[in-house]
Amino acid sequence: MSAPESRFVKACRALPVDRTPVWFMRQAGRYMPEYRAVRKQYSLIEICKRPAVAAEVTITAAEALGVDAAIIFADLLLPLEVMGLPFHFSPGEGPVIEKPVRDQADVSRLRTDRAGDLGYVSEAVRMVCKHFGPRLPVIGFCGAPFTLASYMSEGGSSRNYVNTKKMMYSSPAAWDELLGKLVTVVSQYAAEQVRAGADVIQVFDSWVGCLSVDDYRRYVVPRATELVKALQKAGAPIIYFGTDSATLLSSRKETGAEVIGLDWRIPLDQGWKAVGVGAVQGNLDPVLLFAGWKEIEKNAREILRRADGRPGHVFNLGHGILPETPVENVRALARFVQEY
Numbered sequence: 205m206s207a208p209e210s211r212f213v214k215a216c217r218a219l220p221v222d223r224t225p226v227w228f229m230r231q232a233g234r235y236m237p238e239y240r241a242v243r244k245q246y247s248l249i250e251i252c253k254r255p256a257v258a259a260e261v262t263i264t265a266a267e268a269l270g271v272d273a274a275i276i277f278a279d280l281l282l283p284l285e286v287m288g289l290p291f292h293f294s295p296g297e298g299p300v301i302e303k304p305v306r307d308q309a310d311v312s313r314l315r316t317d318r319a320g321d322l323g324y325v326s327e328a329v330r331m332v333c334k335h336f337g338p339r340l341p342v343i344g345f346c347g348a349p350f351t352l353a354s355y356m357s358e359g360g361s362s363r364n365y366v367n368t369k370k371m372m373y374s375s376p377a378a379w380d381e382l383l384g385k386l387v388t389v390v391s392q393y394a395a396e397q398v399r400a401g402a403d404v405i406q407v408f409d410s411w412v413g414c415l416s417v418d419d420y421r422r423y424v425v426p427r428a429t430e431l432v433k434a435l436q437k438a439g440a441p442i443i444y445f446g447t448d449s450a451t452l453l454s455s456r457k458e459t460g461a462e463v464i465g466l467d468w469r470i471p472l473d474q475g476w477k478a479v480g481v482g483a484v485q486g487n488l489d490p491v492l493l494f495a496g497w498k499e500i501e502k503n504a505r506e507i508l509r510r511a512d513g514r515p516g517h518v519f520n521l522g523h524g525i526l527p528e529t530p531v532e533n534v535r536a537l538a539r540f541v542q543e544y
């Protein structure tokens with residue numbers, strides 16, 4: 205841990221703070237001219253694999269926005285490569301996994317012994333922690349078993365998750381082995397980020413909202429809980445993020461994560477009530493950042509009003525910043541939350 209006394213880490217632990225901390229998912233990304241300049245020189249994966257460049261991108265975004273935490277620049281899918289599944293980003297299509305995982309034989313082939321090859325990410329974490337010291341906390345992150353498994357079996361982004369659910373329903377043993385292998389690799393990978401100085405780990409379960417409550421509890425919660433527990437043992441509080449999952453909130457809390465990420469589809473106080481105890485993060489609609497300042501301010505104020513100064517609110521969007529978002533709106537939003 206590099207900034208255990210920061211207001212962000214305290215808020216994650218639902219302790220009282222002087223003001224609401226704020227940061228943004230995808231705060232380093234294509235909407236930012238400094239990032240686009242680096243992308244002229246390097247591909248996304250090249251940035252991830254060069255710790256000095258990844259650290260620079262992380263630091264530049266956090267400093268340009270004046271936010272209360274820096275999230276390490278990496279990608280959710282990096283662990284797929286060390287498990288034996290190469291992928292690339294295709295323009296307009298997003299990530300493409302070359303040989304998707306569809307059956308027991310594909311699951312059996314996946315490797316779990318090379319998490320160490322992802323050391324470039326923890327090296328970048330180390331550099332960012334060294335730069336900020338106790339001044340600014342650093343967030344490490346990883347994918348949750350379900351969301352990573354969905355990319356592995358769909359071969360990329362998906363609308364209906366047919367291949368994923370097909371394996372889940374018709375080969376439950378293969379499904380559970382897949383999630384178990386993901387927990388083995390990802391828990392080592394994220395624990396290494398904690399050892400390198402990350403203060404908090406955000407676990408992205410972006411697409412769990414496609415599941416019913418029963419399926420989520422039966423096929424996903426046990427392995428997600430295993431991951432959360434392993435990372436807590438490494439010493440970091442966990443933010444468990446998901447979208448479109450208002451019906452899953454109380455089950456998501458069963459994983460034991462300190463902070464539950466809320467998207468904009470549910471009012472913050474209602475979402476918080478459904479979660480029960482602990483902290484929440486969210487939840488402005490990222491598309492609001494394309495509106496005029498008056499509209500943004502009104503909605504941000506409403507979120508803060510609903511949080512009502514209770515300990516344990518981290519301000520964020522309900523999902524990542526979109527390309528083309530006006531940077532000045534993001535900066536103004538951070539300032540507004542900090543001055544509220």
Ligand code: CP3
Nearest residue numbers: 229230231232233248275276277278279280298299408410
């Ligand atoms: O938040 C941050 O600033 C840290 C960086 C970060 C990236 N990806 C860099 C990135 C984080 C936290 C991620 C997580 C990630 N990656 C998720 C989970 C987050 C979520 O949206 O719920 C997922 C699903 C991925 C996989 C992925 N990577 C997708 C679907 C895409 C979009 C593909 C496309 O063509 O736009 C990416 C690309 C990606 N990862 C970008 C960034 C900044 C886009 C910019 C670029 O191509 O340079």
